[in-house]
Amino acid sequence: MTVIDGLAPPATTIFERMSRAAAASGAINLGQGFPDLPEPPELIAAAGAAVAGRSNQYPPMRGLAELRRAIAAYYAREQGLDLDEREVLVTSGATEALAATILSLVRPGDEVILVQPLYDAYLPLVRRAGGIARFVNLVPPGWTLPLDALEAAMSDATRLLILNTPNNPAGSLIDRATLEAIGTLAQRHDVIILCDEVWEAMLFESAGHVSPLAISALRGRTVKIGSAGKIFSLTGWKVGWACAALPLVETIAASHQFLTFTTPPMLQWAVAEGLALPADWHAAHRARYQAGRARLVAGLADAGFAVLPNAATWFVTIDLAASGIDVADAALCERLIPEAGVAAIPISAFYAENPLTGYIRLCFAKGDDTLDEAVRRLARFRRSLL
Numbered sequence: 001m002t003v004i005d006g007l008a009p010p011a012t013t014i015f016e017r018m019s020r021a022a023a024a025s026g027a028i029n030l031g032q033g034f035p036d037l038p039e040p041p042e043l044i045a046a047a048g049a050a051v052a053g054r055s056n057q058y059p060p061m062r063g064l065a066e067l068r069r070a071i072a073a074y075y076a077r078e079q080g081l082d083l084d085e086r087e088v089l090v091t092s093g094a095t096e097a098l099a100a101t102i103l104s105l106v107r108p109g110d111e112v113i114l115v116q117p118l119y120d121a122y123l124p125l126v127r128r129a130g131g132i133a134r135f136v137n138l139v140p141p142g143w144t145l146p147l148d149a150l151e152a153a154m155s156d157a158t159r160l161l162i163l164n165t166p167n168n169p170a171g172s173l174i175d176r177a178t179l180e181a182i183g184t185l186a187q188r189h190d191v192i193i194l195c196d197e198v199w200e201a202m203l204f205e206s207a208g209h210v211s212p213l214a215i216s217a218l219r220g221r222t223v224k225i226g227s228a229g230k231i232f233s234l235t236g237w238k239v240g241w242a243c244a245a246l247p248l249v250e251t252i253a254a255s256h257q258f259l260t261f262t263t264p265p266m267l268q269w270a271v272a273e274g275l276a277l278p279a280d281w282h283a284a285h286r287a288r289y290q291a292g293r294a295r296l297v298a299g300l301a302d303a304g305f306a307v308l309p310n311a312a313t314w315f316v317t318i319d320l321a322a323s324g325i326d327v328a329d330a331a332l333c334e335r336l337i338p339e340a341g342v343a344a345i346p347i348s349a350f351y352a353e354n355p356l357t358g359y360i361r362l363c364f365a366k367g368d369d370t371l372d373e374a375v376r377r378l379a380r381f382r383r384s385l386l
Contacts, residue, residue, distance in 0.1 A: 063090020117350030171310025183217030303379035
């Protein structure tokens with residue numbers, strides 16, 4: 001194969017590598033974040049009905065009006081946000097919403113602040129847009145955002161601050177007081193906030209999710225990213241959205257129209273119906289994952305692992321040093337598949353520079369038998385190290 005000068009294939013993500021290795025060896029895959037629980041029948045039925053009974057031709061570029069209204073209504077009910085349907089742009093997954101936003105707002109030479117640990121798409125997209133990345137690290141074990149470090153990183157050259165709350169992999173939330181402080185900084189330096197909130201419906205603690213759109217200083221300078229795939233545990237559907245003040249949405253839509261342009265209409269109809277389901281339906285859906293979380297955390301604790309607090313997402317984090325394991329996270333995860341028969345993800349994979357190497361991530365969105373067997377294997381592996 002001929003390789004064009006200056007081009008090189010991108011590295012395969014660690015999620016893909018670990019999943020391939022797990023499949024090849026028959027290991028239990030607690031690495032990649034996809035559930036194996038029964039899919040919501042209401043959403044499947046709605047999509048099937050839409051295929052048979054509604055148009056399968058191009059929907060509007062910005063998304064079906066019915067879905068955009070449903071998104072606005074959902075956020076009004078769940079988070080108290082006041083959104084107009086014109087402030088909602090439907091995309092083919094949350095990552096496409098991130099791409100459209102970054103490519104439309106970041107100019108060559110602009111500085112963009114990224115918070116580590118981070119979703120692996122952020123940095124390549126910033127670089128593709130010509131942006132210059134600056135990094136701020138969350139502080140474990142609570143994975144809090146240090147405002148002093150953020151203030152030091154921010155300047156008049158900063159164009160964009162990318163936040164992720166609830167955070168993947170840490171499961172931590174940015175509270176209202178911190179967002180208020182960020183609002184002051186953003187106003188001072190005229191910075192736009194891109195907030196990845198795809199895990200907003202998977203909260204398991206009493207503290208509620210607060211979007212930057214709920215902060216008055218940030219209402220006109222925030223792009224909120226959401227995901228139906230995460231809300232309904234249908235990761236393959238790839239229906240996402242960006243919500244922002246109209247001038248920002250207009251700018252993002254200009255990039256979106258040259259990316260995927262539209263999203264399958266039958267999935268948009270189904271998501272609109274799903275978002276309109278009553279609050280008790282959403283609570284029951286979330287409770288299935290809360291049970292798996294409790295089961296995995298208890299099993300790991302009984303096996304001698306130190307599990308850090310997590311308020312949200314489908315993931316828990318093991319503190320290796322506190323668990324008596326003196327092995328770096330990446331090396332440990334490479335050993336776990338052949339030696340323990342379990343796939344996990346090293347937290348260091350979520351860093352672009354100066355990574356923390358003492359933590360691994362496990363997914364609990366699995367059936368009880370799968371989680372129990374994974375715990376047995378991990379316990380046996382830990383005993384072999386002591």
